[in-house]
Amino acid sequence: MKNKKIIFLISFVAIGVICHLFLNSYIQALVITFMINAIMALSLNFITGVANQFSLGQAGFMALGAYTSAVLTKEFLGDVWYVIPVTALAGACVSAAAGFLVSLPSFKLKGDYLAIVTMGFAEIVRVILLNWNHVGGPRGYNAIAKWPEFILSYAATGSYLIITFIVLYHLKISWFGRNLWAINEDEIAAEVMGTAVAKNKRAAFLVSSFFAGLGGALYGHHLGYISPGSFSFLMSVQILIYAVFGGLGSMSGSVLSAFILTALPEVLRSLPTGGLDLRMIIFPVLLIIMMILRPEGLLGRRELFASKEGSHE
Amino acid sequence: MQEFLQHTINGLSFGSIYALVALGYTMVYGILAMINFAHSDIYMMGAFGAFYVIRFFNLGDPNPVHFTIGLLASMIFAGLVGFCVEKFAYKPLRKSDKMNVLITAIGVSILFEFGGQIVFGADPKSFPQLLSNEVVFQFYDISFQSVDIMIYVITFIALIGLSYLINKTQTGRAMRAVSSRPDIAPLMGINTNKIISTTFVVGSVLAGLASVLVAIKYPKIDPMMGVKIGTSSFVAAVFGGIGSLPGAVIGGYILGLGEYYLTGYGASTYKEALSFSLLILVLLIKPTGLMGTKAKEKI
Numbered sequence: 001m002k003n004k005k006i007i008f009l010i011s012f013v014a015i016g017v018i019c020h021l022f023l024n025s026y027i028q029a030l031v032i033t034f035m036i037n038a039i040m041a042l043s044l045n046f047i048t049g050v051a052n053q054f055s056l057g058q059a060g061f062m063a064l065g066a067y068t069s070a071v072l073t074k075e076f077l078g079d080v081w082y083v084i085p086v087t088a089l090a091g092a093c094v095s096a097a098a099g100f101l102v103s104l105p106s107f108k109l110k111g112d113y114l115a116i117v118t119m120g121f122a123e124i125v126r127v128i129l130l131n132w133n134h135v136g137g138p139r140g141y142n143a144i145a146k147w148p149e150f151i152l153s154y155a156a157t158g159s160y161l162i163i164t165f166i167v168l169y170h171l172k173i174s175w176f177g178r179n180l181w182a183i184n185e186d187e188i189a190a191e192v193m194g195t196a197v198a199k200n201k202r203a204a205f206l207v208s209s210f211f212a213g214l215g216g217a218l219y220g221h222h223l224g225y226i227s228p229g230s231f232s233f234l235m236s237v238q239i240l241i242y243a244v245f246g247g248l249g250s251m252s253g254s255v256l257s258a259f260i261l262t263a264l265p266e267v268l269r270s271l272p273t274g275g276l277d278l279r280m281i282i283f284p285v286l287l288i289i290m291m292i293l294r295p296e297g298l299l300g301r302r303e304l305f306a307s308k309e310g311s312h313e
Numbered sequence: 314m315q316e317f318l319q320h321t322i323n324g325l326s327f328g329s330i331y332a333l334v335a336l337g338y339t340m341v342y343g344i345l346a347m348i349n350f351a352h353s354d355i356y357m358m359g360a361f362g363a364f365y366v367i368r369f370f371n372l373g374d375p376n377p378v379h380f381t382i383g384l385l386a387s388m389i390f391a392g393l394v395g396f397c398v399e400k401f402a403y404k405p406l407r408k409s410d411k412m413n414v415l416i417t418a419i420g421v422s423i424l425f426e427f428g429g430q431i432v433f434g435a436d437p438k439s440f441p442q443l444l445s446n447e448v449v450f451q452f453y454d455i456s457f458q459s460v461d462i463m464i465y466v467i468t469f470i471a472l473i474g475l476s477y478l479i480n481k482t483q484t485g486r487a488m489r490a491v492s493s494r495p496d497i498a499p500l501m502g503i504n505t506n507k508i509i510s511t512t513f514v515v516g517s518v519l520a521g522l523a524s525v526l527v528a529i530k531y532p533k534i535d536p537m538m539g540v541k542i543g544t545s546s547f548v549a550a551v552f553g554g555i556g557s558l559p560g561a562v563i564g565g566y567i568l569g570l571g572e573y574y575l576t577g578y579g580a581s582t583y584k585e586a587l588s589f590s591l592l593i594l595v596l597l598i599k600p601t602g603l604m605g606t607k608a609k610e611k612i
Contacts, residue, residue: 105597112348120589127586237419280427287420292405295413
């Protein structure tokens with residue numbers, strides 16, 4: 001087990017160095033995009049896959065994280081790059097606070113209604129940002145501090161991805177994750193067995209929105225420009241597709257599917273499409289076929305590395 | 314005061330549209346307990362169906378016959394699309410988890426929106442003026458336009474027709490049966506699949522009707538036209554109590570009027586946020602909406 005971790009770390013560093021030295025900036029940007037997508041997919045997977053709380057508002061949390069971090073960096077802390085990790089965490093905390101507010105009704109509502117409330121929350125965030133002139137309104141917020149070098153960006157985003165993965169994976173197999181899994185299976189039975197249903201759900205929301213805000217902050221510092229339009233319902237759906245495709249409840253599945261679904265449209269870019277975003281055709285078709293033929297996603301609830309503690313079955 | 318009354322007239326005509334679309338959401342929810350995210354895109358497809366039929370037969374001038382043809386074309390086309398969506402996307406999932414159906418519905422919706430951009434083109438098309446829009450009568454400064462009056466009348470006829478279908482016919486009785494006890498209905502000799510299919514088609518036909526009514530009031534159609542109206546109608550359906558037909562109509566009118574007053578008094582950019590805030594508030598106070606009934610959870 002120890003060896004595996006060392007091998008993983010070495011290969012992580014090696015991939016970063018190879019990308020930095022030999023690949024062009026287009027592929028480098030894709031690598032970062034994949035990592036951010038993976039963080040978003042993981043955050044949604046925790047709330048929807050493990051805790052079975054259907055959230056359609058992940059883009060709203062992402063927007064909160066992105067704007068908080070961008071505004072803090074630009075207006076209060078100058079464009080010194082080493083404060084980016086600090087502001088990213090601040091963005092995640094703001095997002096988590098919002099997640100707590102959204103979670104308050106979550107013990108009262110479930111299924112479709114909760115999906116609607118989260119969707120409404122994201123929409124409200126978007127409209128407020130759209131009307132807030134100080135952060136650019138519909139024009140968006142630009143000239144956000146970016147990482148000066150790819151390797152720094154890779155190191156920061158990559159470490160956040162690894163931390164996100166480790167934290168969420170361990171939460172999933174922890175006592176807390178098992179409580180959520182019990183609620184997921186049968187809420188009434190779980191309550192009878194003494195699980196604090198509302199408290200656990202609320203905590204799950206908090207965790208998920210924290211990491212969604214983190215992903216959003218990294219997204220802003222990666223692109224250097226954010227606008228309310230980037231955090232629309234489509235973004236939430238895209239994140240949902242990543243999580244569902246990999247398998248709801250499987251953390252490594254989310255990372256895997258974020259990789260496949262980030263790479264696939266780029267591979268297919270050579271096809272003649274008339275300048276249209278091909279992703280929005282491939283993804284829904286994939287999603288519908290998946291739901292009919294293999295509704296549990298690529299991995300179901302299993303993990304890639306099949307350790308016994310990881311699976312609930 | 315005059316301004317207020319003018320907003321009321323416009324709000325009522327939009328409320329009628331919302332009511333028609335919200336009925337589709339609520340009917341599908343009532344019978345399958347799923348949110349049909351693709352409903353707004355069936356609405357869009359109806360408008361495009363009418364657009365191409367009118368262009369094909371060259372019927373683009375104001376004329377009651379052409380208007381009727383446009384309405385029928387849209388209704389038939391939307392009905393067909395609704396039928397196909399149910400058959401190919403939702404029917405294979407009848408037995409699976411609720412979340413899977415919801416995800417599929419979102420997938421279908423995105424597919425229509427972006428597929429539509431490839432097939433029809435992303436830029437808006439101008440819908441032919443099928444009805445001459447003139448002021449029918451003036452009351453002080455308030456003018457009643459023929460399009461608004463037509464929307465009221467057609468919505469009224471559609472609502473009467475729907476209530477006859479639901480309450481008085483054999484099919485309607487079967488729909489109510491499937492909606493209240495989907496497990497017992499087949500034992501009574503009801504072909505559940507056929508009834509679900511019929512419900513989808515009826516909801517889609519209403520959406521198609523609404524889309525042409527909107528297109529003659531605001532003659533611009535594009536593949537994303539369903540998103541805004543779909544969202545508002547959906548909010549209306551939940552507000553009124555999803556699953557309840559009178560609730561959808563009342564919710565539609567309340568939301569239409571509310572949105573128009575907001576726009577009229579200068580808060581138009583907050584329109585969507587406010588409808589959602591209203592929705593969240595309603596869900597928190599009375600999660601089942603205005604007219605919804607609370608289902609007891611069985612163990």
